Amino acid sequence: MLDVRRLRLLRDLSHLGTIAAVAAAHSYTPSAVSQQLAALQREAGVPLLEHAGRGVSLTPAGVALVHHTETILATLEAAGATLAAARTGLSGTLRIGAFPSAVRTLLPPALAAFGRDHPALDLMVTELDPVAMPDQLRDGRLDVALLHDYDIVPVAPDPTLDSTPLLDETVYLAVPADADFDADPVAGARGADWIVGTPGTLCHTVAVRACQAAGFTPRVRHHADDFTAVLALVAAGQGVSVVPQLGAADPPPGVRLLPLAAHRRTRVAYRRGAGTHPAVAAFSVTLRASTDAYLRR
Template sequence: MLDVRRLRLLCDLSRLGTIAAVAQAHTYTPSAVSQQLSILEREVGVPLLERAGRRVVLTGAGRVLVRHAETVLAALERTTAAVAALAAGVSGPLRIGAFPTAVRTLLPATLVALGREHPGLELLVTELDPVAVPAALRERRLDVGLLHDYDAVPVEPDPALDTVPLLDETVFLAMPAGQGDGGLAAAKDASWIMATPGTLCHTATLQVCRAAGYTPRVRHHADDFATVLALVAADQGVSLVPQLAAAQPPAGVRLVPLPTRRRTRVAYRRGAARHPAVAAFVTAMHAAAGAVRS
């Protein structure tokens, strides 16, 4: 019988690329990870890893086992969900990861509704950039999380996760009110306020500007859209702002709609869709998103 914990380590090695990264994700030592993977190799009876310079990579058998392991882990999630559905009421911890704009606009109503309808739930919120959510779900630090992508920067689906659509938003070019009537092309020579490098918002802004024929000239970095809009109002530059963050812009900001869209989804581990806590969260989030749209 193959050990599920060791299968998770192998899947994480496939995803993260190094034993050191797997060890860090699980708060193990690298030698402990190597030892567990060696035991898994003995259980399977064929080599799963091979040396490639100073690193280890998966063999053909290792890649096959990872594909099947993802199916096994999803089946375990479905089993856990089925057992949880037999309990009286929805209860227990629900660890939620969400990006700052959603924490401010969507989550308050969601948390209130869940607390009212399912008082047995212990709701735990962590503010995270969407880039960090998949790893947190895989590593079981979260139970549900909000992801988003932009049509300018589509994100490849994660085979370990399932998602449901939540919100589709217009993206605006936020400009100082007195800067003129031009859109994205006219912002070529403007100073830009951009998110921290490495975030999805930063990457999306770069891609949108490059599609318009230029690289933005960055003056400020800010991740909170309220801060971004305050800087735009102070004539410190222009920025891209999604509809969720642009409902009440400060005086002195003009919003120019762009064809770019931002798409938000609720994500959870594959197989967990019918877990009562996950299903309750999805229902409450859709209600909150509907109220925002209306």
């Protein structure tokens, strides 16, 4: 019989890439992870891993086992959701991941309403860049998360997660109010200084990709990840920046927002099989109502 905990480690290795990363995600030592994977390989009776340089990679049998593991883990999540639905009332802890502009706009009213309706359920919010959330959903540090991508930087579907659409936002180029731009704002900002996110974040990639589509590489002057700070820098004449609708709420004087053709798409994500968990389902409904109310303002 294959051990589910060891199967989870193999699945995580396929996503995280190194034994050290798997160990860090589970608060194990790399040696302990290696021992568990070796035990799984003995249980399987066929090689699951092979050396690749200084690391390891999955064999074809290992890859096939990971596909089965995804189905097994999703079934366990669904079983847990069924048992949770049989209990009376919602209790325990719901761990929520969200990106900064959603924490500032959409989440506060949703948390207040959800807390009133389900006072025995503790809500814990962690602010994260969307790039970091799938790993935390997979390893159980989050139960539900607000993920987003942009149509100009689409993210491939993650086979370990399910999600439902929440919001489709207009994306703007934020420019100083006295700036003069052509019909194509990004092309018109070819010679401008740019304010972009930290390298490695989705916001950084989006700004660079938008400029590349217009035929140039941005001249980056500042790195900032908080849109309030970004807009303050724009108002001070420090450059231009790509800002989505939620991040552009209540811009300061001295900023003009020029709509772009790009859109940011936000969805509510959770582990495969967890969509029917009563806490996840109820929070999704509350969050959607909060989002609709925010958009009607």
